[in-house]
Amino acid sequence: MLLASLFFATMGVCIKFASAHFNSFEIVCYRGLVGVVFLIGMTRINGVSLRTRLPMMHVWRSIVGVISLTAWFYAIAALPLATAMTLNYMSSVWIATFLLGGALLVQGRNTPILQQGPLFLTVLAGFGGVAMMLRPTLNDNQVLGALVGLLSGIFAAFAYLQVAALSRAGEPESRTVFYFSIGAVLAGALGMVFTGVSAWQWPSALWLLPIGLLAVLGQLCMTRAYSRGATMVVANLQYSGIVFAGLYGLVVFGDQLPLIGWLGMALIIVSGITATVLRTRAVPNAPAEEH
Numbered sequence: 004m005l006l007a008s009l010f011f012a013t014m015g016v017c018i019k020f021a022s023a024h025f026n027s028f029e030i031v032c033y034r035g036l037v038g039v040v041f042l043i044g045m046t047r048i049n050g051v052s053l054r055t056r057l058p059m060m061h062v063w064r065s066i067v068g069v070i071s072l073t074a075w076f077y078a079i080a081a082l083p084l085a086t087a088m089t090l091n092y093m094s095s096v097w098i099a100t101f102l103l104g105g106a107l108l109v110q111g112r113n114t115p116i117l118q119q120g121p122l123f124l125t126v127l128a129g130f131g132g133v134a135m136m137l138r139p140t141l142n143d144n145q146v147l148g149a150l151v152g153l154l155s156g157i158f159a160a161f162a163y164l165q166v167a168a169l170s171r172a173g174e175p176e177s178r179t180v181f182y183f184s185i186g187a188v189l190a191g192a193l194g195m196v197f198t199g200v201s202a203w204q205w206p207s208a209l210w211l212l213p214i215g216l217l218a219v220l221g222q223l224c225m226t227r228a229y230s231r232g233a234t235m236v237v238a239n240l241q242y243s244g245i246v247f248a249g250l251y252g253l254v255v256f257g258d259q260l261p262l263i264g265w266l267g268m269a270l271i272i273v274s275g276i277t278a279t280v281l282r283t284r285a286v287p288n289a290p291a292e293e294h
Contacts (some may be wrong), residue, residue, distance in 0.1 A: 004228040004240040010221030012247035014214055016255060021210035025201050027076050030214065032191025037215020038184035038222070046177050053181055057172055064165040064179065065186025067158045073190070074155035081148025086139035090152030092130065092245065095238035097160035099126045102234060121281050122235040129242040129274040135267025136245055136260075163229050163238070170230030180222040239278040242271045 021030060046053055055061060071091075078087040103123060141149055169179050228237045246268050252258035260268075 004225065004232065004237045005243055007221045007224035007228060008241060008244035009247050010217045010224060012244050012251055014217035014221060015248055016251050017210050017214045017217065019256075021207070021214060024204060024207040025211070026195075026198050028191045028194030028198050029201060030191070030211070031072065031187050032195060033211045034215045034218045035184040035187030035191060037212060038219035039181065039188060041216065041219050042177055042181040042184060046181070049177070051175055051177055053178055055174065055178060055182070057169065057174060060165065060169055060172065060174075061179070061182035064162060064169065065183050067165065068162040068183055069186055069190040071155050071158035071162055072187075074151045074158065078148050078152030078155055082145055082152055083140055085137035086141055086145075086149070087152050087155075088245070089134055089137045089139040090149065091155045091159060092133050092242065093153065093156035094159035094163065095126055095241050096130050097157050098163060098238045099123045099235050101160060101164065122233075122239075122278055125274045125278040125281065126235055126239050129239045129271050129278075132267040132270030132274060133242055133245050135270065136249055136264045137267075138263065163225075164234075166226050166229045167234060170226075176223050176226040176230060179226050180219060183222065184219065233282045236278045236282045240275050243275060246271055 018030060025033070043053070045051075071094075075087065075091050078090060081087075082090075099122070166179060170176075225241075228240075249258075249260060249264065249268060253260060
């Protein structure tokens with residue numbers, strides 16, 4: 004998950020440069036297209052078939068993923084960027100809540116996952132660090148945007164949990180990411196019908212290649228993390244993307260980070276380390292947790 008977060012943060016830097024020449028739907032479409040081509044070659048080299056026995060599970064993963072992405076783009080347009088990002092990163096809190104709440108409803112109070120309350124607290128602490136770094140704000144006329152931003156985080160949580168479900172059903176990471184990339188191409192192309200297509204200008208168009216490659220590598224790493232790792236630990240480590248993005252802002256764009264931002268970064272790092280240590284002590288050598 005740390006590597007996935009680094010890939011996604013690096014991709015965000017490339018998107019910032021590319022967004023001056025391409026709209027959001029174009030970037031989503033071209034990003035997915037590069038991923039599809041890359042994964043076709045990767046699966047052929049590794050001898051992995053792209054045929055699936057679970058087409059509807061992949062359709063659902065693509066639907067919730069695209070809804071989350073679309074809602075996030077709307078929130079970015081309607082809200083301050085920091086607020087939109089904070090609401091989207093609530094996906095980790097939703098994941099932990101769904102796991103604990105679902106276990107309580109289905110299995111009762113004696114289910115093992117309910118004993119992981121300290122892990123849940125580390126997820127909340129990490130989210131607190133995100134809020135400290137981003138310092139979100141909200142005006143009275145931005146309630147609709149806030150609700151849509153909240154929706155983006157909820158559907159992102161659904162997408163990540165569906166990734167774990169696909170893994171338990173025996174789907175390899177490359178196949179899962181392949182079908183999501185197809186969904187991204189279709190959603191981006193549909194959006195381009197309404198927003199139009201920008202003219203390609205060199206070398207600006209070259210930003211689309213690293214965006215696509217970083218996206219597919221990040222998706223592969225994230226899919227493996229949610230497939231094989233302890234879900235609440237992975238959800239916590241996902242906050243590291245904000246740390247990487249903050250460092251890029253300092254180094255590449257000359258942004259300034261106030262003291263509360265540095266404290267938030269430290270809280271994210273400490274909560275991630277704590278979650279990893281708690282999980283390791285609770286279940287030594289366990290590859291994955293109960294879902």
